[in-house]
Amino acid sequence: MTQDSTSIERKVFELLKSKGMTFASAESCTGGNIAHLITLIPGSSEVFRGGAVTYATPTKTKVLGVPKEMIDAYGVVSSRVVESMAMGTRCLMEADFGVATTGVAGPSGGTAETPVGTVWIGVATKHGTHSKLCHFGKGRRHVIRQATLEAYEMLYEAIRSL
Numbered sequence: 001m002t003q004d005s006t007s008i009e010r011k012v013f014e015l016l017k018s019k020g021m022t023f024a025s026a027e028s029c030t031g032g033n034i035a036h037l038i039t040l041i042p043g044s045s046e047v048f049r050g051g052a053v054t055y056a057t058p059t060k061t062k063v064l065g066v067p068k069e070m071i072d073a074y075g076v077v078s079s080r081v082v083e084s085m086a087m088g089t090r091c092l093m094e095a096d097f098g099v100a101t102t103g104v105a106g107p108s109g110g111t112a113e114t115p116v117g118t119v120w121i122g123v124a125t126k127h128g129t130h131s132k133l134c135h136f137g138k139g140r141r142h143v144i145r146q147a148t149l150e151a152y153e154m155l156y157e158a159i160r161s162l
Helices: 008-019 033-039 057-064 068-074 079-092 140-160
Strands: 023-027 048-053 097-103 118-125 128-135
Touching (some): 023 079, 033 048, 048 079, 079 097, 079 118, 118 140
Parallel strands (some): 023 048, 023 097
Antiparallel strands (some): 097 118, 118 128
16 A cells, blocks of 8 residues: 555546546445545546446446346456456446446455455456455445555556556
């Protein structure tokens, strides 16, 4: 995680602005927190195309184009689904980058295979997608906050690498 006093969302904003690029978000377990943080920055419309809170499974399919067969085969909390979400929002919003989250914020809903605090985060670029599995422990607000920050960190690194 970034160690200086500038927030990660501010760093993402400044880097995207300097490169003339944009991003969009697709959020499940973070419930719009990624979009919320970027829109607190004046001028964010220059870099943020929009976001979709695709909390319900059918919405991931209808809005983002995540194949139902993929969800059935791998589960909604999986690398394949989060990467499909990230690519879906990137295409839908015509952005340079798409960032997505899916997971179990709790306090219920976890399983032995996917306990509370499990979150997949994905980033899509014109060069492809990648994802990361995170375990943030318990506490709904904590999971949402940590997933949001990690999503911004991954997005920042993806922007820097181009």
